[in-house]
Amino acid sequence: MWGGRAQVLCRLWGLRPAGVPGRRVLSCHAASEEGSGSARCWNCGSPGRGEGFFCHQCRALQPPDPTRDYFSLMDCNRSFRVNTTKLQHRFQQLQRLVHPDFFNQRSQTEKDFSEKHSTLVNEAYKxxxxxxxxxxxxxxxxxxxxxxxxxxxxxxxxLVEIMEINEKLAEAQSEAAMKEIESTIQAKQKECTDSVSRAFEQDDFEKAKEILTKMKYFSNIEEKIKLKKIPYS
Structure with missing residues (x-):
């Protein structure tokens, strides 16, 4: 059983995705040969955990790697542009590996680790x-x-624009009026998303910060729209 599972783990966890600095790309075999420089397995004490979630000797589930960021975890380049279809597929793959439902018959330690991994995967995906x-x-x-x-x-x-949109939202009494405001916000969010993508591509982080701050304002309005739309649903 573990032979096939190990192959899946090697495919999913053995390679570091391109574009993530500071970590050497390891094949599954290289990860197993990493030696004393890697964390030791809590269960058997074997060194060389490599980049995976499971010990390459006893196959016990290991604790989350605190050095791994969300982009690496979800097999994405560290970039604002993300393939959301690939992201969803990765999320489903990882949950099939670490979801607590698959660890009912394992040790309490592994059950606890699976909870942490599953939570981390959910947070990264979201x-x-x-x-x-x-x-x-x-x-x-x-x-x-x-x-x-x-x-x-x-x-x-x-800020005046935001105030005016909020006032219009407060005065909206029909579904048509709500949809008009919602369409306006969606268009502005699309414009901001395109602009912030260009800012990140140019490493203009201050510009990205400015645009993301605007997106936070629009996001707050979107939440207000959702709450106000409830009576119309």
């Missing part, structure tokens, strides 16, 4: 799927975060 959260995470990897209360950094014209 973060990289949405443009806003993906952009914010990418900024964070570059040491840049957007603190709360950044109104003073936005130009007054933009």
């Amino acid at each position: 973060t990289l799927l949405a443009p806003l959260s993906r952009g914010l995470y990418l900024l964070k990897l570059h040491g840049i975060e957007i603190p709360k209360g950044t109104d003073y950094e936005m130009d007054s014209q933009f």
Whole structure:
């Protein structure tokens, strides 16, 4: 049983995706030969865990790798442009490997690790799927975060625009009025997504930060629209 599972693990976890700096690409065999430089298995003490989730000797599930970022975990290049179809496929693959339902007959330690892995995979998938959260995470990897209360950094014209949209939303009394506002926000989010993608491609992180801040405002309006649409659904 473990022979076939090991091959799957080697395919999924043996190679580091291209574009992730600072880590040497390892084949499955090379990972097994890594030696004393790798973390030791908690179960059998064997060195050379490599890049996988399972010990290459006893096949016990190992704890999450704290050095692995979401892009690496989900087999994506560290870039704002992400193939969401590939991302979803990767998510499904990983959940079939580490979901707690597959560890009912294993040790309590492995059950605990599977919970952590499954949670991590869910968080990574959710973060990289949405443009806003993906952009914010990418900024964070570059040491840049957007603190709360950044109104003073936005130009007054933009803040007036947000205020006017919020007022229009508050006054909307029909489904048609709601859809009009929703279409406007979707168009603005699409424009921002295209702009922030270009900013990341040019390594202009300050510009990306500015655009992502605007996207946060539009995202807040989208949440308000969802809440207000409930009576119409």
